Amino acid sequence: KRFAVKEFPDGVSAGDNVIVVVGNSVGAGLAKINSAQFAGAPQDTEILRIRDIGFGALTPSEKKANYGDVVKANLPHLKAMEARAVAELRQNAQRYNLPITISFSGGKDSLAALGVLKEALGRFEAIYVNTGLEFPDTVQFVRDFCAKRNVPLKIAEAGDAFWQNVDSFGPPAKDFRWCCKVCKLAPMTDIIQKNYPRGTFTVDGKRRYESFLRSGIEPVERNPFVPGQVSIFPIRDWRSIEVWLYIRWKGFEYNRLYDEDFERIGCWLCPSVLESEFNHLAKVHPDLYARWTKYLHKWAQKQGRPREFVEHGFWRWKALPPKMLEIAKKMNLDLRAKAHHAPTSLKLIKGLSPCTPGRFSIESILTVDSERPFDAVAAVAPMLGKANYAEDLGVIRISRNDGINISIFASGHIVVNGADRQKVGRVFRETVNAVARAYLCTGCGICVKACPKRAITVVKSPRVLESKSPESRESKESGGGAAQAGGAQPSVALKIDSALCTQCGKCNQGCVIVRYADKLTKEIE
Template identity: 45%
Template sequence: MAGIKPFEGALDHIFWCDSCNVPLISETCGTCGATARQVRLSPPGDVRFCSPYERTIIRNLFERDFGCDPIGERLVLLNKIPGDDKADEIIIDGYTIAVVYYDLKEEGYKLDLRLYGAKLLMALTNKKTVTVDVPRNMHLSGKGIKGSTVVDTSPDIKKDDIVLIRVNENFNGLGVAKADAENLKDASQNTIKIRKIGGGSIRLNDKLSTLEDAVAANRKTIEAMEKDAINVIKGVVSQGKNKELPVTVSFSGGKDSLVVLNLTKKAVKKFEAFYIDTGLEFPETTKFVEDTAKEVPVKIEKAGKAFDENFPAFGPPAKDFRWCCKVCKLGPVTTHLSQFKKGVITIDGKRRYESFQRGGIDTVERNPFVPGQMSVFPIKDWRAIEVWLYIHMEKLPYNELYDRGFERIGCWLCPAALQAEYVRMKELHPDRYGEWQNKLHKWADESGLTPDYVRYGFWRWKSHPNKMLNIAQEKHIPLKPSYKSGMALDIIRGISPCTLGGYSIEGVLRLPNKASTERLLEMLKTIGAPAYSEDLDVILVRMPKGKGTAKLFAGGQIYASANDKEEAGKLFENTIRQVLRASLCTKCRICVRACPKKAIRLDGHIKVDEKRCDHCGRCTRGCVVARYYDRLINKKQKPDFSGHRPYPVPKNISPR
């Protein structure tokens, strides 16, 4: 995966057949044989069909803002684009007419019109319309125009409204009002900011197509994609020693895992799906999984009350502090897969169009976080529209949450979810929402944070992005807790036999300031080969010569395992020292000078050349902040080494 750019070679368009009025994933229509028109997509291009719930929102917005409904019963595509929260391009009849987005500040959906949308609305409404008298050959896009050019205006316009700009029948566009309707003719100032204007008009297609029409027009292409995906699965499971490995399907109750489950049924004779019940699943998801389990073998692993048991120690999980993944997901997954002593092949529904982080996944990968697991991603190059075309072509029952406003399916309180989805969850399950809000407000109160900290979703980050910082500044919401937490190291489990063989030790390290993932990865290169899982927010470090592995979780948990007790203890200590170095680095350059291989340099923060580093440890021994470990371990709670000294202990400490 190294060197691969996210979305390298990814498609930035679909096609549209004007004869059949359907979207196509290839240039030739499978129904009429016509060559289709190309429709450009903003990246990442994971275009999908509009759900019934989203259709209602869009209709209501057009009717509220412009007094008309341009979409009716037409096929509508939504293309996810970057934004502060949920944001999608709206495509009808092969034209991008607007963007619908959730406004975090105003806590509601809004429309951002596009030129095609403005031209379309000109024939449907007189609301929010301004007629101007300007020369047609004048370059207007992006310019302000004076009130003296305004000929007429509808009375419903308020300052900052998006308005339709009419010059004549075939030359029009859109802009932003800089005053209320009664002041738009003020000749002393620019009262309209033109956003985009141009010639031509848009007329909707007379043909109203259906989802079934779209499936029919794309059937041959989807069947070819299905065949390729099945061949990927067959190719992996039939290779050499892979023939001896059991086949599992990672089933989440979502659309992508539903597709790979169906593909696996067609590709292999014997397999078992597994589902991780985190204890935080939507009731709709639980029911869908249970219904699916009546048709295919699905093994359900439960996390029980792991979330509630860990919440007092860690508080709410966050996008950059996903301790919940470790206790609610990775733990049950490892438990389930540990039964396969010789390894296991897992068919997984990850797709590279889902996010920039997944943009470079390979078809087959070894999972460094679950020993012995080989993951296969047969639909990694599929887009959401192709997933949905396949589901409807195969007539597969799917999770009802997709029709009720959710683009992705996960835990109902997941901090990685969009705020718009979180609000929707409140509408669907007010009791659960209320319980979670009470829990958040209690935590915020104990942390010296205001109710608005919870209301606007600030709990979903530890380090807030600019969009949230702007909201906090505008609404005067403090973001820092009133208390200061110091450093602490608690040993959860002293050195003990590991379920997968060898020995392990586990602890929790709490620091007032957490190092970035980038800095941690650099520092961990001094002891081994680190790898990062964005999905789980976990770093895994493999030691040289197979001397063990360490895992660092977002919640501060550090888990070290090795073949013997001494190596496990040394690894645990050394891993914590690197976290301390990354988090508390003073940029003193002692480690740079101490390295005999010149593998370390200071460039903003410590950078390590893994090709030069031989893991000699001199940089750690010379680091002042790494010695904080000795202070942290000198507590009432000391590691239980069962009478062994797994690594050098300071003289004033004896094994418990």
């Protein structure tokens, strides 16, 4: 519905969030022009876009309010929220009878949770995980706050774990966050096992409204990967505005980065932050921004990807979402990585993903010395589940009836995730086996006979694929990889018929490549 805009105040710039008044109703909107353009704007100009409007419920106030006024007006509500959280904490602390800790990140949510804990129990210790990618401001804030408020602080240091692994796994992406386990979960596990042998009752500031994934947080959870740690989420139902009002009410000092327009305080190179926040890093910490963008450009260049891959933030996804694909198409960009060959190897990180509650995942990179195209993997993917191959993106997504999801990327990355740890591990091994078979199959035909459904075809041609790269040649000469007998790879096409395959796995028995791939996964374990 379109409305005529009657008044447009001074001092508004295009892109500003504005309060919109329509009759007796008030809502929120986004200015599309500057104040100076309003008077002479042609009739069909879009002046503002209404985001949300509450009909009849609210009336605009003429009074200008500051934070103090808002806190005062909401004090009964804030007190009631705090009382509920305090009661829950006291009750559960008594029930578990473990040393009390708070997971203090230096962000607003853990600050509010700390406030509630202080009210409820008084004595506790704070644990801070320094991922090695923290804003210096955050590290300082955590130290200063705890010192000033007499909160004993333990810091779990990840050191340079990120930089030690980034060459193997590549830049983390929204859909490939190997870094959470390496830089968060591992140091957290260490510090808890060292300091709290009986376990600990940890207060955590996670909230349902933060994201869809966090919407299902339970009041109390046992961490399956940190034996003895029980986590409680006392502010899980609070909204962001309630958190801020609580902090103001308590008079807590907070991380200065919030005043620098950062919405979430976490790792400074996190692929999940808004692109605007990442660009803002260039102003606040130009040294950190320069270090990461330099790394990204070097990495993209090695992969044969264009500069725009970094400059327009495409690096933040392994599989691009539709809006990013559209942008890439408009810009006429080919963002796919060029094939790169190296001796066959497998590197993986597994565990509960601290950034994806309730899911266990394995992120890995499988490098196979093979000249075969990624299509070879797509041809065997039906043996893992219902496969969807996006050829232009170089990604195969596989969904399964047991709730496990698999993503296989042309770059060699594999992600397997699900709620059940054992199942994820088993499916991961099956995935590595399938990829290895696709790339290294010798065409022996054993699996063709083993398949009860006659779902496999193996086409072997007398043509051999010669190695193109010097590195690859070197690897073959030194005997690296399973498919190098004879010095060149035979041209074999292995194909699984999705209409016939029942994913029984019988074709793995007796396959020499599976035996080889099994060794890779066992060595890693």
